Amino acid sequence: MTYIVLLLAHYLLDFPLQGDYLAKTKATEPYSMLAHVAIYSLGITVAVYVLRPDLVGIKIFAVLAYVAVLHLMVDQWKSHQSVPKKWHIWFDQALHLLVISFLALWIEVAK
Secondary structure, X not given: OHHHHHHHHHHHHHOOOOHHXXXXXOOOOHHHHHHHHHHHHHHHHHHHHHHOOOOOOHHHHHHHHHHHHXXXXXXXXXXXXXXXXXXXXXXXXXXXHHHHHHHHHHHHHOO
């Protein structure tokens, strides 16, 4: 259940809630990238808190930092690659799903 909730949150936050402007400008405008990462990271952190309201303080901050740093790294990598763009989305999503998988596993193990 944890993985499914985080997966749904991921797809909502990484696509429709990102908006066209951020999607088009995050590769060239640093503020757009930071806005996207902030929206995404805060949204995932809220989903984690809904699933595990006992995670407070440094633990929920660790979730936020983990998601923000790794999402930024993946999206930065994607926007600076010279490989054909059609492959970016697949590799990008595979890396994001790996991050979500580890987060879901941690949430389940930390009970």
